[in-house]
Amino acid sequence: MTNSFRSPLWWAGIGLAVLISFAAGYVAEWFGESVLGFARSPVSAIMMAIILGMLVANIFKLPIGLNPGLKFCTSTILRIGIMLLGIRLSLLGAGRFTLVALPFVVAAIGIGLTVVGFLGRSMNLSRQLSGLIAVGTSICGATAIVATAPLIKANESEVSYSIACITVFGLAAMFFYPILGYYLFADEPALAGLFLGTSIHETAQVAGAGLMYEAQYNAPVALDIATVTKLVRNLCMIAVIPLVGILYGSNRGTEDAPTGRWWTLIPWFIIGFAVMSALRTVGDYGDKAFGVLDQDQWADLVRFVRDAAEACLLLAMAAVGLTSMFSGIRQIGARPFILGLFAALLIGGVSLVLISLFAKPLISAVGL
Numbered sequence: 001m002t003n004s005f006r007s008p009l010w011w012a013g014i015g016l017a018v019l020i021s022f023a024a025g026y027v028a029e030w031f032g033e034s035v036l037g038f039a040r041s042p043v044s045a046i047m048m049a050i051i052l053g054m055l056v057a058n059i060f061k062l063p064i065g066l067n068p069g070l071k072f073c074t075s076t077i078l079r080i081g082i083m084l085l086g087i088r089l090s091l092l093g094a095g096r097f098t099l100v101a102l103p104f105v106v107a108a109i110g111i112g113l114t115v116v117g118f119l120g121r122s123m124n125l126s127r128q129l130s131g132l133i134a135v136g137t138s139i140c141g142a143t144a145i146v147a148t149a150p151l152i153k154a155n156e157s158e159v160s161y162s163i164a165c166i167t168v169f170g171l172a173a174m175f176f177y178p179i180l181g182y183y184l185f186a187d188e189p190a191l192a193g194l195f196l197g198t199s200i201h202e203t204a205q206v207a208g209a210g211l212m213y214e215a216q217y218n219a220p221v222a223l224d225i226a227t228v229t230k231l232v233r234n235l236c237m238i239a240v241i242p243l244v245g246i247l248y249g250s251n252r253g254t255e256d257a258p259t260g261r262w263w264t265l266i267p268w269f270i271i272g273f274a275v276m277s278a279l280r281t282v283g284d285y286g287d288k289a290f291g292v293l294d295q296d297q298w299a300d301l302v303r304f305v306r307d308a309a310e311a312c313l314l315l316a317m318a319a320v321g322l323t324s325m326f327s328g329i330r331q332i333g334a335r336p337f338i339l340g341l342f343a344a345l346l347i348g349g350v351s352l353v354l355i356s357l358f359a360k361p362l363i364s365a366v367g368l
Helices: 004-005 010-033 045-059 064-087 091-122 127-152 158-186 188-197 202-219 220-235 237-248 268-283 295-322 326-332 332-366
Strands: none
Touching: 010 064, 045 064, 045 158, 045 202, 045 295, 064 202, 064 220, 064 268, 064 295, 091 127, 091 188, 091 220, 091 237, 091 268, 091 332, 127 158, 127 202, 127 220, 127 237, 127 332, 158 188, 158 202, 158 332, 188 202, 188 220, 188 332, 202 220, 202 295, 220 237, 220 268, 220 326, 268 295
């Protein structure tokens, strides 16, 4: 990391993402008001940041040295933003969202792992590639793929293909699912957020979709429950990755799979999210937050942290666009592409059916 800080290209990558994120706000406002004719632009800066980033990345040949800085934005800056989002919810609210999300997450993961793996083997794809697509779609995208690959002895091409599938269909879902969620659950943004959190692959993609929904339809609860639902899915790695090793492992190679302590699978930003929620809970209690700030000052601080979180996520989404290459679609190949498409539609469809049937009574039961 020290060497990265000293690299001008590392800083240039971050600077380019910052430039795109700033430009996105102005372009979104101009496009919605001047081109579409609305008094207030319905186009979100998040969506525009991703689109602008993708256009720049695919029209111009960017120096490869920019990638570490962009990766820093899509990993560390993204996770800081998600951590800071915890300030929006008290521990009680986060806990209630978790109780609602957990059964839908478990059902989607179980169906995804079994059905996608079976179809992959039916298509004569390797157990490893089928397993990586299944776990990436069901849990948390590239993070789950990278964590699972050594356990099932997947090779580099299998890892690359599965990540490409997750990226392509996750990006498509990020743009389309907020619209679908609003169409199906227009008066129930909590259900729309639950759908986004259970059906979209990557943490960054869920955050982007939740922000788009919040901006387009003025429904912050959708972003809140989408974020909590995705964090629940991320935590499921602890139990699911060893299970994937049993379901999709083989005797390929002679080296032993690496071992590690279970708590290393808990992402730090999930802990940070809980800490921020705890601070919000304590700060809201009493006449003075922490015995120091009056409630108006505390509200201003909460608003500042919330705005900082959204700024981090906007920057991360610009970097997501700048690292999304259309050429990756051609490299996937037909059969992995078909399996990835089926997996994305399966998880999305299962989530929609289960949420439509069972979410309302559960939400009422926990008092949301």
